[in-house]
Amino acid sequence: MLRHALSIVLPAAAALLLAACGQEASAPATPRPALVVQPQPAAAAVDSYPGEVRARFEPELAFRIAGKVSKRLVEEGQRVKADQPLAELDPQDVRLQLEANRAQLAAAQANLALVQAERERYRKLLDRQMVSHSQYDNAENLYRAGMARLKQAKAEFDVAGNQADYAVLRAPRAGLIAKRQVETGQVVAAGQTVFTLAADGEREVLIGLPEQQFARFAVGQAVSVELWSHPNQRFAAHIRELSPAADPRSRTFAARIAFDSTDAPAELGQSARVFVAHDGQVPLSVPLSAVTAEQGQAYVWRVGKDKRLQRAAVRLGAYGADSVPVLEGLTASDWVVAAGGHVLREGQQVRPVDRSNRDVDLAAKE
Secondary structure, three states: OHHHHHHHHHHHHHHHHHHHHHHHHOOOOOOEEEEEEOOEEOHHHEEEEEEEEEEOOOOEEEOOOOEEEEEEOOOOOOEEOOOOEEEEEOOHHHHHHHHHHHHHHHHHHHHHHHHHHHHHHHHHHHHOOOOOHHHHHHHHHHHHHHHHHHHHHHHHHHHHHHHHHHOEEEOOOOEEEEEEOOOOOOEEOOOOEEEEEEEOOOEEEEEEEEOOOHHHOOOOOEEEEEEOOOOOOEEEEEEEEEOOOOOOOOOEEEEEEEEOOOOOOOOOOOEEEEEEEOOOOOOEEEEHHHOEEEOOEEEEEEEOOOOEEEEEEOEEOOOOOOEEEEEEOOOOOOOEEOOOHHHOOOOOEEEEEOOOOOEOOOOOOO
């Protein structure tokens, strides 16, 4: 009796299990995640050069006279205003020179008064015919020499007064002290650099160009700049200035890169990278893992707006270490599957994700 009951129950239970499995198999499949990327400019077609953000105007400030630095009024990195005192020289020698020129000026004025009175006296005597013309001419020449000596003394006094003002070094315009090269007590020569001022206003990027590639660069050439503080964001720029001679140590040519817009968030001293495209159209590139081939035809899986896969045939360039240029078949706004293309199929729906496994909005960068 028990055997008969088991023979009936077991087949029924097996039938129920098969039915349940069939229902699970027929349930709609969840879209599988797919790592997607957008084609980028081919690295082989773009050169990059590291640089530093500098001020457009960087005057080297120096005293116009020699002397001993008695006061240093600012520090490196300090912001200054126009005409603000930066440093002072010991004024003792300058003051003594000024006093000496003042005394010479007074002597010249006294001498002029004397020869002028002498000339007037000789003129009256000449009118009475009591002196000869040669004696009067001598008095006239002494007067003219006195006038010239007074002008000379006055000019020397003015120069000495200017030098007294030159003992104080002032900022020619507002900006930031980028470099300091003297200390209090140091004796400096006229024209010796004391401070380097990074003037407020435009900002540029200073880079060094290798001499073997220097010929392909020109003033006004379009480039792009990426700031380390704003990664993956490039700002339009151009080459403003090229040095005519190479640096004797690095054997590179200095180049100044100016931003096309004043909105670039560039701060003094920031690191930057300048990208220079090769001549001609820059091809796009995709990771090597994104490319699949079938019967000699290379293709990638493009993700449509409906998140379904489309096979896109492409024409490739020379393979690189981790990427390959795409000469035809893709645009910069396309999204392609970066890996695992051999297990995908046409029309398959996927869930696009980035390298951090976050969902990607396919329309965000189109």
